[in-house]
């Protein structure tokens with residue numbers, strides 16, 4: 471599969487590594503609005519994001535949005551206005567994904583991550599390095615599950631929300647949409663949408679999320 475990455479900074483680099491782990495995939499371009507013109511760099515096409523439409527006409531490629539911010543990733547996906555099947559789903563060769571899990575397009579599963587049976591992961595999510603999504607979890611679109619964090623069984627993790635590094639959500643709990651859970655926190659009761667919660671057990675510290 472030929473792949474165009476949207477974004478050319480830190481998160482895009484990690485996605486490129488995930489793509490390189492699979493010999494059937496090839497990155498053809500990295501597009502980012504920090505570029506004004508289209509040029510070639512070590513065999514890759516680079517240029518502004520609007521160049522994507524030309525590439526989609528010229529080649530049969532798939533697209534992955536490699537932007538770490540959940541809000542900005544969502545804005546770019548909306549701006550691109552492409553059908554869901556234009557986006558790739560990227561799984562690092564050293565991730566473990568149950569054949570009975572469901573992953574939507576645009577989502578990236580990083581090395582060491584485990585996605586267990588009957589988990590359902592939405593569009594354009596980041597399931598980061600060594601994170602665990604246990605059985606029967608539901609993860610909303612544009613969510614980010616950070617390195618070494620854990621959603622235990624049956625958790626419902628909302629759209630656009632960010633689970634900080636090493637944080638844990640205990641079984642069957644719910645986190646609303648566009649909320650932030652601080653690094654190292656433990657969620658033992660429901661967290662509403664659009665809040666920031668931290669600590670063990672996690673408490674809401676701000677009535678604003680992402």
Ligand SMILES: CC(=O)SCCNC(=O)CCNC(=O)[C@H](O)C(C)(C)COP(=O)(O)OP(=O)(O)OC[C@H]1O[C@@H](n2cnc3c(N)ncnc32)[C@H](O)[C@@H]1OP(=O)(O)O
Nearest residue numbers: 598616617633634635650651652653654655666668669675
């Ligand atoms: C590959 C990658 O890099 S993936 C990226 C992974 N990123 C992360 O895991 C980052 C997660 N972010 C955090 O944990 C941040 O601290 C946030 C978002 C929760 C809070 O950030 P801010 O909104 O800037 O809050 P701020 O730093 O002002 O802290 C507010 C209060 O919460 C406390 N606090 C902040 N984060 C935490 C935390 N993770 N656990 C416990 N307490 C915390 C602070 O000590 C402070 O307490 P005080 O008011 O008593 O002094």
